[in-house]
Amino acid sequence: MTLSQNWLQIPLFLILILISSATNQLAAAEETLGTVRFTAGKSALENEPVSVExxxxxxxxxxxxxxxxxxxxxxxxxxxxxxxxxxxxLLWWIPPGKTAAGKTRVFQIRAGSASPRQELTIKETDKAYQIMIGDRPVLSYNYKHIEPPKPLDPLYGRSAHIHPLWTPGGKIVSDEFPPDHAHQSGQFLAFTKAVFEGRPTNFWEIKSKKGRVRFKNLVTKQTGPVYADLIVTQEHVDLTGESETPALLETWSIRVWNQPVKDPDFWMYDITSDLRCATESPLKLPEYHYGGMAIRGGRGWTKENCAFLNSNGKTRANGNHDRARWCDISGRSDPSAPWSGFTILTSPDNFRFPEPVRIHPSMPYMVFTPCPLGDWEIDPGKPHISQYRFLVHDGPALARTDAIWQQYANPPKASIQLTAP
Structure with missing residues (x-):
């Protein structure tokens, strides 16, 4: 029987229903639900996220x-x-390509979905949540307690840190359990000089046996075409009392952005840290030269093969505790290897912005820290929220980092107009 003969066997009313359904689906796909527009700020925007309420x-x-x-x-x-x-x-999208400073772009909102160039996924391994773009890993958040390799002291074991961090080209720019300072694992947030219930404690230097930061639970994880979200809770645990007592509960919201290009110059993700007292006792933080959002650079990065650059143009030689909008650490495992690196951009909404950046004089690590500017504390009922954007790149520090910070700190103004029903 031919195809035309098959159609002859279908009742006329069913054919009309099928035609009507197809027509309705086409109309829905073409239907404009409204328009959104945005205007770039004083610097160009390039494959960076925009939102509208x-x-x-x-x-x-x-x-x-x-x-x-x-x-x-x-x-x-x-x-x-x-x-x-x-x-x-919020409606989020990443306008493809470059938007010149001051330029306005207009978009129609359509019903339906559009597939991204590469899919975002969150893969759960036996120890970590690994976020991937296409078939390439971006970062791994370690929720399991990771034991250090021998002969390191088992006390250095930890969870609640990000490692590895990969560039788009597959280079790892973080380290875990580095032999010289085994407590500096990957990307982490911890305070060093602290006082809880009248007792000196220390969440940074794990081997001190005074405190540590550990994973508590997964809040949620979701993926979409524009971003993937991983939200977790961590405990900053005081070990100086009669029993282990969480002094702080911290929520990390990790958001990885899916740029609409196959081979981006960098991966981009954000972290929002929400720190709250876990008891009715405050955490006092006396003035100190480090403690906060930190990164330990890649294995094999030495003083000779590692460079720092901040938003004020300062380097390792003169940038320690400089108050910068962003700071980059780049390195290579040997003099013949290509450079790769990691940039932290701080939000103008952060406490004591722009926070000083601790740059170690010889080791490959840095930390955005409010602590050198004097005593402060986290009080019950008053959350301490800090926000950062991260760029993980191949090659040396990105030439357009300051433009990226400008868009992060001062998002383009966007508006929406919906079509009347």
């Missing part, structure tokens, strides 16, 4: 995509909706 729409995170009005090819641009409990939902 959504009014009450009923859209879910998978229901919309964008098309740029100036795009003759009508290329579908992935979009993702962030549901927020205490404020308006």
């Amino acid at each position: 959504l009014p009450e729409t009923g859209f879910t995170a998978e229901q919309v995509f964008l098309i740029e009005t100036a795009d003759a090819e009508r290329t579908a641009i992935p979009a993702q909706i962030e549901k927020q409990k205490q404020s308006a939902d």
Whole structure:
């Protein structure tokens, strides 16, 4: 029986239903739900995220995509909706390509979904949550207690840190249990000189047996076409009392951005740290020269094969405790190897912004720290929130880092206009 004969066997009313359904689906795909527009700030924007507050729409995170009005090819641009409990939902997208300073771009909102160039996934291993873009890993957050290699003291074992950190080219730019300072594992947040319930404690130097930071639980993890979110809770545990007592509970929100290019110059992710007292006792933090959001550079990075550069143009030689908007550490395992590195951008909303950056005189590590500027404390009922953006790159420090910081600190102004029902 031929295809035309098959159609002859289908009742006419069913054919009409099928045609009507196909027509409705096509109309839905072409239907414009509204428009969004944004204007770049004083510096150019290039494959960086933009958001706009959504009014009450009923859209879910998978229901919309964008098309740029100036795009003759009508290329579908992935979009993702962030549901927020205490404020308006946000529509996120990454405008492809470069947006010149001061330029306005306009996009139509369409019903449906658009596949990203590469898929974001969160893979759970036996010890870590590993976030990947396509088939390439970006970072691993270690939730299991990792034992140090012999002959290091088992006391150095830890969880609640990010390692490895990979560049898009596959270079690892972090280290774990480095022999000279085994407590500096990957990327972590901890305070050194602290006082809890009248007792001196130390969450940074694990071997002191005074304190440590450890993973508590997974809050949530989700992936979408624009970003992946991993939210975890960590405990800053005091060990100086009669029993182990969490002094702080910390929530890390780790968000990895999916740039719309196959081979980006860098991976980009954000961390928001929300620190709260775990008891009715404050954590007092006397003035000290380090303690905060830290990174230990790659294995084999020596003083001769490692370089620092901050937003003020300062280096290892003159940049210690300089108050900078961003700081980069780059290195290579030997003089013939290519450079790769890691940049921390700090938010203007952070306590004591711009925070001093501790740059070690010989080792490959740095930490954004408010502690050198005087005594402070975290009080019950008053969360201490800090935010950072991270760029993990191949090659030396990125030439456009300051422009990226400008967009992070002063996001482009965006507006939305929905089509009347």
